[in-house]
Amino acid sequence: MNIITRKFDTLVIGAGGAGLRAALQLSHADAKVAVVSKVFPTRSHTVAAQGGMNAALGNVTPDNWHWHMYDTVKGSDYLGDQDAIEYMCRAAPDTIIELEHFGVPFSRLENGRIYQRPFGGQSQNFGGDQAARTCAAADRTGHAMLHTLYQQNIRAKTHFFDEFFAVDLLKNKAGDVLGAIAYDIETSEKIIIEAKTTLIATGGAGQLFRTNTNASINTGDGMAMALRAGIPLQDMEFFQFHPTGVAGKGMLITEGVRGEGGYLINCDGERFMERYAPHAKDLASRDVVSRAIAIEIREGRGCGSNKDHVLLKLDHLGSDVIKKRLPGIRDTSLTFLGIDPIEEPIPVFPTAHYTMGGIPTNRNGEVVVPMGIGGEEVIPGLYAAGECACASVHGANRLGGNSLLDIVVFGRAAGNHIIDFLKSHHYHQILADDCIDEALARLERWENPLHKQDEESNNSSESYSVPQLKEELQQVMEEKCGVFRTEKVLAEGVEKVKQIKDKFEHAYITDHSVIFNTARVEALELENLIEIGLATVISALARKESRGAHSRVDYEIRDDESWMKHSLYYMNDHRLNYKPVHTKALSVDTFPPKERVY
Numbered sequence: 001m002n003i004i005t006r007k008f009d010t011l012v013i014g015a016g017g018a019g020l021r022a023a024l025q026l027s028h029a030d031a032k033v034a035v036v037s038k039v040f041p042t043r044s045h046t047v048a049a050q051g052g053m054n055a056a057l058g059n060v061t062p063d064n065w066h067w068h069m070y071d072t073v074k075g076s077d078y079l080g081d082q083d084a085i086e087y088m089c090r091a092a093p094d095t096i097i098e099l100e101h102f103g104v105p106f107s108r109l110e111n112g113r114i115y116q117r118p119f120g121g122q123s124q125n126f127g128g129d130q131a132a133r134t135c136a137a138a139d140r141t142g143h144a145m146l147h148t149l150y151q152q153n154i155r156a157k158t159h160f161f162d163e164f165f166a167v168d169l170l171k172n173k174a175g176d177v178l179g180a181i182a183y184d185i186e187t188s189e190k191i192i193i194e195a196k197t198t199l200i201a202t203g204g205a206g207q208l209f210r211t212n213t214n215a216s217i218n219t220g221d222g223m224a225m226a227l228r229a230g231i232p233l234q235d236m237e238f239f240q241f242h243p244t245g246v247a248g249k250g251m252l253i254t255e256g257v258r259g260e261g262g263y264l265i266n267c268d269g270e271r272f273m274e275r276y277a278p279h280a281k282d283l284a285s286r287d288v289v290s291r292a293i294a295i296e297i298r299e300g301r302g303c304g305s306n307k308d309h310v311l312l313k314l315d316h317l318g319s320d321v322i323k324k325r326l327p328g329i330r331d332t333s334l335t336f337l338g339i340d341p342i343e344e345p346i347p348v349f350p351t352a353h354y355t356m357g358g359i360p361t362n363r364n365g366e367v368v369v370p371m372g373i374g375g376e377e378v379i380p381g382l383y384a385a386g387e388c389a390c391a392s393v394h395g396a397n398r399l400g401g402n403s404l405l406d407i408v409v410f411g412r413a414a415g416n417h418i419i420d421f422l423k424s425h426h427y428h429q430i431l432a433d434d435c436i437d438e439a440l441a442r443l444e445r446w447e448n449p450l451h452k453q454d455e456e457s458n459n460s461s462e463s464y465s466v467p468q469l470k471e472e473l474q475q476v477m478e479e480k481c482g483v484f485r486t487e488k489v490l491a492e493g494v495e496k497v498k499q500i501k502d503k504f505e506h507a508y509i510t511d512h513s514v515i516f517n518t519a520r521v522e523a524l525e526l527e528n529l530i531e532i533g534l535a536t537v538i539s540a541l542a543r544k545e546s547r548g549a550h551s552r553v554d555y556e557i558r559d560d561e562s563w564m565k566h567s568l569y570y571m572n573d574h575r576l577n578y579k580p581v582h583t584k585a586l587s588v589d590t591f592p593p594k595e596r597v598y
């Protein structure tokens with residue numbers, strides 16, 4: 001086999017906030033680190049994060065990490081692991097200061113302190129008045145963070161493989177993960193990256209749904225790689241729909257708009273959130289606001305000629321606030337809708353946004369899988385962090401501003417744990433040939449000669465183009481696994497996604513589209529998305545209760561007795577297993593489940 005092999009202490013797959021924060025920790029400790037990214041690092045999806053990152057600094061309203069923890073546990077609908085949530089919320093204030101010292105240009109208050117805006121689900125004193133906890137760099141916080149982290153990594157001499165596509169994880173005979181096989185998107189060259197430790201930080205899978213806020217690169221590759229390596233995915237039924245995507249298009253209008261005082265109205269001009277969440281109103285948590293919008297539309301109070309959206313009103317904030325605090329939102333609205341929000345409201349609709357589930361990890365970022373009855377086992381040397389991982393700090397519903405926090409806190413924690421691991425793991429091990437062969441076979445399907453049947457069979461009903469199948473998958477997921485779900489519709493969804501998987505066996509990429517290797521990449525991405533789609537819809541069909549973002553019309557009530565547990569989906573036999581929620585916090589009293597009202 002004639003493939004270039006490179007060896008590193010750690011392979012980080014993904015150059016978003018999670019991957020870059022982990023890599024920086026490792027490079028500072030003189031570990032030899034490779035970061036592989038399918039796009040140039042500063043194009044990673046973290047760059048799109050708008051509203052900000054949560055930390056109980058108390059710069060605007062009194063605050064405390066313990067209140068942040070309470071809000072996060074409540075926001076998760078009690079499915080979040082309380083030890084991991086405590087760890088994240090306690091670490092948040094120091095994490096912000098550290099980012100500031102790295103050079104993140106946070107917006108400022110008059111007194112020079114870091115600016116903080118109110119976001120959904122934030123409270124003072126365990127459910128009291130609204131808190132302002134989200135640290136922001138205008139409405140371009142992710143951009144500021146990602147560029148800063150990238151620059152710091154360049155300074156620390158992290159090694160980057162830019163525009164390389166990671167295809168699959170590589171293992172030794174014992175099953176330990178020891179790096180990955182990757183594909184140079186520009187040249188088609190394959191490379192084996194051997195590593196003593198591997199961190200998956202490949203982000204979410206928003207491309208599963210037709211209307212979404214995500215970049216086209218968010219195809220769940222790392223999660224699918226984990227599935228193929230025999231690792232289950234946790235809590236995949238919980239997919240967040242953000243209440244305010246641009247209607248019909250999907251681009252995000254940050255919750256920061258409502259944090260600054262914007263609010264939603266229906267066709268009667270009514271501020272309808274006052275009925276659904278009398279206390280928090282438009283700043284109730286995202287699952288609550290998304291459901292309220294869907295109900296308003298279903299009951300005929302939507303806006304526009306088709307009555308298919310509601311309006312986000314912010315003109316009353318005044319042009320100074322909009323220009324200073326929400327310049328990106330104004331740009332988006334002007335560019336995609338021709339609407340200036342200084343003068344007119346923005347049409348919005350709930351849009352697929354965030355993957356709450358993912359690769360199961362503990363709070364060190366180590367990948368953990370169930371073993372025996374009720375036990376768990378760490379997979380040595382394998383880590384995951386960021387949106388592809390499930391620590392689980394978001395449970396059934398993520399609070400806005402908690403993902404940027406998650407990626408930096410757990411990216412750093414994984415980096416620290418890897419540094420310790422490397423102290424007792426000095427040598428590279430021998431890779432098993434069969435996993436290399438399997439990964440190569442997946443790649444070769446799309447290589448010269450292309451996986452393209454002759455023209456006749458391409459035109460037959462038996463073959464499907466990759467873009468055509470992707471569209472079908474996104475449509476099915478939107479129709480069968482959306483904001484409101486039922487047994488019948490989900491069961492149809494499972495069947496349809498299985499059919500799409502079968503059709504993928506007959507998928508082709510056309511001659512002209514392979515002039516650029518991106519067509520091959522799109523085929524590999526679709527294969528990944530299909531597996532994530534199955535994981536999502538099968539897990540959703542099985543959960544017979546409503547909790548957080550998983551809203552079952554046929555099981556309307558949250559059922560703590562039967563369902564306060566994490567799901568684990570295995571790819572090979574579509575099997576589901578369950579494990580208990582960590583209800584015990586690290587050092588404080590647990591927050592027991594109670595009715596969730598805002």
Ligand SMILES: Cc1cc2nc3c(=O)[nH]c(=O)nc-3n(C[C@H](O)[C@H](O)[C@H](O)COP(=O)(O)OP(=O)(O)OC[C@H]3O[C@@H](n4cnc5c(N)ncnc54)[C@H](O)[C@@H]3O)c2cc1C
Pocket residue numbers: 013014015016017018019036037038039041044045046047048049050051052053054141142164165166167201202203204213214215217218221222252254353354385386387388400401402403404405407
């Ligand atoms: C529009 C928008 C706005 C948001 N705003 C906020 C906000 O204000 N506050 C907040 O807390 N959260 C926000 N979020 C969520 C948050 O931005 C993301 O959850 C977070 O940035 C994900 O970071 P990550 O490091 O896990 O992954 P990403 O930033 O998505 O990075 C993934 C990386 O993996 C690489 N990759 C993926 N697959 C492969 C492969 N096969 N081979 C090689 N490389 C691969 C990519 O190239 C990329 O470098 C927002 C999300 C969206 C969509």
